[in-house]
Amino acid sequence: DAGVIQSPRHEVTEMGQEVTLRCKPISGHDYLFWYRQTMMRGLELLIYFNNNVPIDDSGMPEDRFSAKMPNASFSTLKIQPSEPRDSAVYFCASRGLAGGYNEQFFGPGTRLTVL
Amino acid sequence: DQQVKQNSPSLSVQEGRISILNCDYTNSMFDYFLWYKKYPAEGPTFLISISSIKDKNEDGRFTVFLNKSAKHLSLHIVPSQPGDSAVYFCAASSLSGNQFYFGTGTSLTVIP
Numbered sequence: 001d002a003g004v005i006q007s008p009r010h011e012v013t014e015m016g017q018e019v020t021l022r023c024k025p026i027s028g029h030d031y032l033f034w035y036r037q038t039m040m041r042g043l044e045l046l047i048y049f050n051n052n053v054p055i056d057d058s059g060m061p062e063d064r065f066s067a068k069m070p071n072a073s074f075s076t077l078k079i080q081p082s083e084p085r086d087s088a089v090y091f092c093a094s095r096g097l098a099g100g101y102n103e104q105f106f107g108p109g110t111r112l113t114v115l
Numbered sequence: 116d117q118q119v120k121q122n123s124p125s126l127s128v129q130e131g132r133i134s135i136l137n138c139d140y141t142n143s144m145f146d147y148f149l150w151y152k153k154y155p156a157e158g159p160t161f162l163i164s165i166s167s168i169k170d171k172n173e174d175g176r177f178t179v180f181l182n183k184s185a186k187h188l189s190l191h192i193v194p195s196q197p198g199d200s201a202v203y204f205c206a207a208s209s210l211s212g213n214q215f216y217f218g219t220g221t222s223l224t225v226i227p
Contacts, residue, residue, distance in 0.1 A: 043206075107158050108156070
């Protein structure tokens with residue numbers, strides 16, 4: 001398996017623009033998580049899905065953030081409009097029975113810079 | 116509010132010596148704890164875990180110790196190697212829960 005795949009790896013955009021981050025979880029995993037990494041807060045959970053259904057989005061900072069999982073193999077995190085304070089590394093992770101539900105497998109992350 | 120805290124942002128250790136990374140948590144419902152390791156430009160990878168029924172778990176050079184009464188865990192790396200230089204994240208969960216709560220990370224540098 002290729003592991004969790006994220007795209008793009010780097011994104012530079014201007015304030016006010018829409019940003020879409022993409023994630024393909026490990027095949028067979030039924031949980032998908034979106035995290036944001038910052039120096040101040042470390043790895044911060046934004047939202048997670050179970051069987052494509054959003055379970056907890058309490059970590060989504062503002063209405064500018066939205067996430068979808070239209071099928072078991074694809075999820076998006078959208079920021080509209082983007083702001084400089086959204087600059088961070090965004091990780092997607094998946095978890096499933098194959099991993100014993102005891103660990104989350106992370107993608108390589110998307111480094112977002114909002115100018 | 117940060118439920119998992121790593122109060123040391125960085126740590127430097129000589130090669131061959133012991134590295135000790137510390138983590139504190141506040142939620143007494145947590146009963147499963149993990150350490151993740153992260154290299155630059157990569158995602159975190161699982162390193163070692165421990166459940167609350169144990170106070171120690173060992174895997175090669177890596178040992179995690181859990182002190183439930185103090186709500187504290189630590190990761191020991193013996194002997195430390197330059198390839199261990201990375202950011203280490205502590206995480207906590209309940210076995211019945213789905214969320215992992217991560218700390219802010221400790222950047223370990225092992226000096227050759």
